[in-house]
Amino acid sequence: xxxxxxxxxxxxxxxxxxxxxxxxxxxxxxxxxxxxxxxxxxxxxxxxxxxxxxxxxxxxxxxxxxxxx
Numbered sequence: 501x502x503x504x505x506x507x508x509x510x511x512x513x514x515x516x517x518x519x520x521x522x523x524x525x526x527x528x529x530x531x532x533x534x535x536x537x538x539x540x541x542x543x544x545x546x547x548x549x550x551x552x553x554x555x556x557x558x559x560x561x562x563x564x565x566x567x568x569x
Contacts, residue, residue, distance in 0.1 A: 512549065513542045519556075531559045 516539040524532035538552040 509542055509546075512553075513539055516542065528563060531556060531563065534559060 516535045520532050520535035520539055523529075523535060534552060534556045538549065538556065541548050541552060
């Protein structure tokens with residue numbers, strides 16, 4: 501995922517959009533909804549972006565653990 505700390509707004513938005521589509525298509529709805537929130541918030545509320553990115557990282561770990569079971 502693109503790092504927002506360097507203010508790559510368009511890069512973060514593009515990655516969030518791609519992740520949203522991919523994850524929702526395979527029914528990873530929590531991750532997809534977080535990506536959707538990130539995509540929408542990126543230009544409106546930059547303060548929430550690091551929080552959403554952290555939530556996405558946590559959800560990715562949960563998905564990875566479930567897949568490895």
